[in-house]
Structures are given as C-alpha cells and as structure tokens.
Amino acid sequence: MLSNDEIAKKLLEIRTLMEMAGMSFYKYMAFEKAAASVENAPPLRDVAAAGELTKLPAIGKSIAVVIEQLLERGGADALDELYAIFPPTIVEVLGVSGIGAKTAATLWKDYSIGSLGDLEAAIAGNVLAGVPRLGPKTLENWKRGILAYKGRQRRMPLARALAIARDAIDYLRAGPPHDRLVYAGSARRQEVTVGDVDLVCTASDAAAITAYFASWDRARAVLAEGATKTSIWLEDGFQLDLRVLPDHLYGNLLQHFTGSREHNIKLREHAVRKGLRVSENGILNLETGDAIACDDEASVYAALGMAYIPPELRSGLDEIERALSGRLPDLLEGEDLRGDFHMHCTWSDGRNTLEAMILAAKARGYEYHAISDHSWGRGEAFGLDPARLREQRALVDELSAKHGMRTFCASEVDILPDGALDFDDEVLSQLDLVIGSVHSAFNIGRDAMTARIIRACENPYVTIIGHPTGRMLDGFPGYEFDYDAVFAAAARTGTALEIDGQAMRLDLPAPLARRAKEFGVTFSLDSDAHGVEDLPNIELAVGQARRAGITKDDVLNARSYEGVRAFVARKRKGT
Numbered sequence: 001m002l003s004n005d006e007i008a009k010k011l012l013e014i015r016t017l018m019e020m021a022g023m024s025f026y027k028y029m030a031f032e033k034a035a036a037s038v039e040n041a042p043p044l045r046d047v048a049a050a051g052e053l054t055k056l057p058a059i060g061k062s063i064a065v066v067i068e069q070l071l072e073r074g075g076a077d078a079l080d081e082l083y084a085i086f087p088p089t090i091v092e093v094l095g096v097s098g099i100g101a102k103t104a105a106t107l108w109k110d111y112s113i114g115s116l117g118d119l120e121a122a123i124a125g126n127v128l129a130g131v132p133r134l135g136p137k138t139l140e141n142w143k144r145g146i147l148a149y150k151g152r153q154r155r156m157p158l159a160r161a162l163a164i165a166r167d168a169i170d171y172l173r174a175g176p177p178h179d180r181l182v183y184a185g186s187a188r189r190q191e192v193t194v195g196d197v198d199l200v201c202t203a204s205d206a207a208a209i210t211a212y213f214a215s216w217d218r219a220r221a222v223l224a225e226g227a228t229k230t231s232i233w234l235e236d237g238f239q240l241d242l243r244v245l246p247d248h249l250y251g252n253l254l255q256h257f258t259g260s261r262e263h264n265i266k267l268r269e270h271a272v273r274k275g276l277r278v279s280e281n282g283i284l285n286l287e288t289g290d291a292i293a294c295d296d297e298a299s300v301y302a303a304l305g306m307a308y309i310p311p312e313l314r315s316g317l318d319e320i321e322r323a324l325s326g327r328l329p330d331l332l333e334g335e336d337l338r339g340d341f342h343m344h345c346t347w348s349d350g351r352n353t354l355e356a357m358i359l360a361a362k363a364r365g366y367e368y369h370a371i372s373d374h375s376w377g378r379g380e381a382f383g384l385d386p387a388r389l390r391e392q393r394a395l396v397d398e399l400s401a402k403h404g405m406r407t408f409c410a411s412e413v414d415i416l417p418d419g420a421l422d423f424d425d426e427v428l429s430q431l432d433l434v435i436g437s438v439h440s441a442f443n444i445g446r447d448a449m450t451a452r453i454i455r456a457c458e459n460p461y462v463t464i465i466g467h468p469t470g471r472m473l474d475g476f477p478g479y480e481f482d483y484d485a486v487f488a489a490a491a492r493t494g495t496a497l498e499i500d501g502q503a504m505r506l507d508l509p510a511p512l513a514r515r516a517k518e519f520g521v522t523f524s525l526d527s528d529a530h531g532v533e534d535l536p537n538i539e540l541a542v543g544q545a546r547r548a549g550i551t552k553d554d555v556l557n558a559r560s561y562e563g564v565r566a567f568v569a570r571k572r573k574g575t
C-alpha cells in the first residue's frame, strides 16, 4: 500500500499533468494543496478506513476518491485519464531543470517528445535546432539538466563511488598546489549507496584548483558556484562537488561535509546548548564572539566536549549521547584482520588459480586464509564433488607448504531448502572450516527460511553463514527470515555470521549486523573474491562492520590462527 509520501507524489503528478493539459489554475492548485495536506497527515490508510479523509485540510470529496483509489490500487481514474493524453514518462522531461509544464506540453504536441530518451535523441539529432525560443544556450542547459536528472534517479554502489572519488583525487593531486585533499560525505561514512561524491580540499589559491577540476576530461558538464565550490557531472550524471577553503579550517570543513545531515543537526543542537555555533567556517562562541578554527576533526568534537566520533557512526542515531558519556565502541580497524576465509579459484567459479590466490593472500600480509570453492549442488561444472574436493585438499596442503602460507581448505557449501548441507558430515569433517550459504530457493517463505538457516547453524561443521540475507545492491532486497531467531541461533551454536565484502553484496547489512551484535554473534569479514583483484573488497566489509559498531573482539578473522582453530573445534565438539 502506498505511503503518505508516495500518495503526495502522485497528487503532485496529477497536478502537473493537469496544468500541462491546460486545465484551470484553481483545479490543479487544489491537488497541490491536497498533496501538502497529505504529507502532514496521519497514515492515510487509517484515515480512509475511518472514513475521515474529507476531514483533512484541503481534501474535498473528489480528491478523497482519488486518494481512496490510490490506496486501493496504486493508481487512479484521474491519473489514467491524463495518461491517455500524455505518456507517464513525460514526468522525466519535467524533471529536467529549465523545462516547465508549458514547454513539456509543446515538446510532446509538436515533436512527440514524451520521455528523457526522446529528449536526448532530439537534442543529439539536432531536431530542435532553429526552433524559436530554443537557442543553443537553452539546449546546452537542457543537456546539463538531463545529466543532473539521471544522476538524481539512482544512487551508486559504494565500491564504484569510492573508485570515482579516488580517480578524482589522483587527478587533483597532479594539479595546482594544495594542502590537504580527501573525500567526505556518504562515501566516507561508508553508506552502501552514494548519491554524489563530496571532495574537500584546502589551499591558498582556490580558483586555480576549481578551474583545474572543471577541466577534467571525465566531466560532461560543469556547474561553478563561486570561487570555492565547483560541481561536475560525469557521463552518467554522477555528481562530484569540490570545496576549497583555507587550511586552518580543515577540521571544520571535513566534519561539516562528512555529514550525515541528521548527525550535523544533532551536533548543532548540542552546540547551541553550550552557547556555540558550529559551521564549516569554524565554531563561534555566541557569548564572546570568539571563533575557533579546528585544524582537524578531533578538535571539532573536543571543542564540543565529546570524544571523536568516527565517520561511519555519524548516522544521527545515538552516537552523540554515547560520545558525551564515553560509551563509543572501539571500532575494528582494517589492520586488525589477520586473514580472509572466503575466496574462490578456478576449481569453481574463480578467475585465478589456486596457487595465484594463495600467493595473493600472502602478498596482502595475511597470517592465514581459506580457499572456499563452491559445493557441487548447482552442477558439477560449477562446484566440486567430494572426489574433486579430496584432490583439492591435497593440492592446498602441498601449495601452502611450498609457499609458507597457512591456507585453510574450506568450502562454500550450499544450504539446501530443508536446511541440510550439500555435503554429508563425513565430507564436511575433512575440511578445516565450512561456510554455509543460501544460493537457491529464495521463495520458500519466511518460516521455512528461518528454520533452514537455523538448521544450518546447528550443524556442528558449519563455521560461518555466508552472505546471510542474500541481498544484492542492484535490486534484490534479500530473502525473508526471522533475523532475531537466526542471530540467537548463531550466538547459541557458536556459528559466525559473515559480513561479505563483495561490491554488490555488503551482507550482512550494517543495521542487521548492529542488531546481531546485541545477541553476542561472532562475525567473519570476507572478500568473497572471485579473483586476485577482488581481495581488497574485504575493506568494504570493514566499513560495514564499523558502521555496525563492531570491535576487534567480535571478529573471527581478527583472532590468531590458533584462536580460529579453537573456534572451529569448539563447535565441532559441541561444547
């Protein structure tokens, strides 16, 4: 059922389409007022159930009918009638800044431009050249508007945003002289998706740097906003904002542009109670008028009387209270990790050989790691059968001895729909450790999925549950199960839950990992690498663990080799 916000959006869409269709000002403004009313109303489904929609401000009988239809079927007759005149995709055209209702109506009527794609094609094909009132400058603005619109439509997975941020920083490093240069914003907070990248730079000559940034060959459009700020859009509309300020304000600047918005609002509220005003330009003492410039972020938090809050915790939840009372967790650091239990090689679906993976793990300085190719459940071409697994075991032992690397022989074993594993206990007992993962039959229902994962936890040979929710950042939200029941089972049975660092997974999601920690769960942070170049993805898992408030003590692969062995042995003995 649609939420109040979604219904308000639909009402505004009706309003806009009515204006485009040339209906009267009073008629379409009624929808605009109704949308504002809906945004501030209690949940509409309750109001409608009580038959009290018309008691809300600005909602008359006919708009109440529209809302009832939206609640019932997600659409409405009034909207359908308008869709008979304009295609639903015309809202994309209206989303391009500089294109209003009148222009959009003309573009549709005279040029059949009814979507963003149509508009792009028309501009590229010079269809609109020479049309009165559409000079080259207007078309240039529209092009920029199209990029901005595309960028607003989707957020980018963290891994890609970080790669872009690093590229931009590499480019800027080669440019005019500057002092400090970092990325801030949601990428620094390790949010799983990123809307735009914020870059923070300190330098004495800001104009030289913003001009250099604007001339980056990956920029498709540039928006300059004064001497200290420049925004660029890349080919797919992804936006990067660069701010340049004097170096003595670095701490204030970085703190401000790291966010989150919610965190900064709470921080400002706290500051005001202490008679201080916080901004990117320093901390102002409202009583004395003195300004404090902070050379680093820690000084910002110290000036406000609290412990330094790591960026990953700046979500606006309870971190400020915890920082004030000294209850912030001592977060896990990347260097605390001694190994990685989840990686594939050419024996299953990996791209590099077993030996290459061992050498790459050694080159990363790990004390130990595991090779965990797939089990045979989804076809022998894909995974290993017990005979092949025995062969692999021998080769793992041989190569790890040859290279002086502690390589666990493991397997990522499918958890079957009933919770049994794809190998029997006899085969599992030959492995150093076992990752149990759900890879199929996602739609068995919440209760069956809960029972399935709990049964896997209860298997004495299952050390780790791999990517526990199955979510994918490009669409699949994960299969449903009772999280609390599984977290309790994992803690009770001594089964670790994975935080999988594969770029599109990041699973467990941080809010669930935070919850699992309350149950006393042990975590395993892994790359789930399918090639040598994926091994650094373990850093993405570290970022998510930090967002969840996880410390070194919570993490299996922050333990010694003997500690890992003991964890496996304890569960197998059932003590």
Ligand SMILES: [Zn+2]
Pocket (backbone or CB within 6 Å): 412, 437, 439, 466, 467
């Ligand atoms: Zn898997």
Ligand SMILES: [Zn+2]
Pocket (backbone or CB within 6 Å): 342, 344, 412, 528
């Ligand atoms: Zn895997």
